[in-house]
Amino acid sequence: MSFIVAVDGPAGSGKGTITKKIEEQIGLINLDTGATYRCVALEVLRNGYSLNDEKKITDMIDNMEIKIKKDGSKDIILLNGKDVSSAIRSKEVTSIVSQVSSIIPVREKMVLIQRKLAEGKNSIVEGRDIGTVVFPDADLKIYLDASEEIRAQRRYKENIEKGLNISYEETLENIKLRDYNDKNKKVGALKQAEDAVYIDTSDLTIDEVVEKIKELIQNIS
Numbered sequence: 001m002s003f004i005v006a007v008d009g010p011a012g013s014g015k016g017t018i019t020k021k022i023e024e025q026i027g028l029i030n031l032d033t034g035a036t037y038r039c040v041a042l043e044v045l046r047n048g049y050s051l052n053d054e055k056k057i058t059d060m061i062d063n064m065e066i067k068i069k070k071d072g073s074k075d076i077i078l079l080n081g082k083d084v085s086s087a088i089r090s091k092e093v094t095s096i097v098s099q100v101s102s103i104i105p106v107r108e109k110m111v112l113i114q115r116k117l118a119e120g121k122n123s124i125v126e127g128r129d130i131g132t133v134v135f136p137d138a139d140l141k142i143y144l145d146a147s148e149e150i151r152a153q154r155r156y157k158e159n160i161e162k163g164l165n166i167s168y169e170e171t172l173e174n175i176k177l178r179d180y181n182d183k184n185k186k187v188g189a190l191k192q193a194e195d196a197v198y199i200d201t202s203d204l205t206i207d208e209v210v211e212k213i214k215e216l217i218q219n220i221s
């Protein structure tokens, strides 16, 4: 029997890094559901659609095929057979993805795709609404959190490493804005599931969080 681990939390809580490490260490399939919304945002930009044109955007998704190919420890995101792994991380995509992910028919379709990608395999699925909407019957639910300041510091450091010149103050403002958008969506808002294990990562190292989650996974009966 396969099992699903749902991991939700705000931007900068460490979800991506942590679930990737768990995938590498215990061989689960890691699904980054944000990548599916990023694929939709990329197609919107490529087609030049306005974000208000919900009908065109929703129709467009019927012609989108999203697949994930494992390449060693790397995940290759394939959109209609083409590798879009880097393109979906661009600044342009990042700046519209939150709005795209608020369109209700987009969410309905992405949830179906996400379920198909993870079901039947031992999977660790990360996002915002995994324990509440995508897999409400997940075998284990985790909610990762950290203070706004710590999450902004993490993003600020990552940006410096990438050579991006964004001040700490601006990074903190961006985090606050993303939290607000994520928590106030009409559908699929970021929310801790009632039966989720809450982990505050503010004062923990990545490896400490990984160990905690691995222990919880071992206890799935």
Ligand code: DC
Pocket (backbone or CB within 6 Å): 011, 033, 034, 035, 037, 038, 097, 098, 099, 101, 126, 127, 128, 129, 130, 182, 188
């Ligand atoms: O985790 P990320 O930054 O790659 O997510 C991209 C966007 O998609 C972000 O604005 C939040 C949204 N998202 C969502 O609404 N539901 C999910 N399950 C995952 C991401």
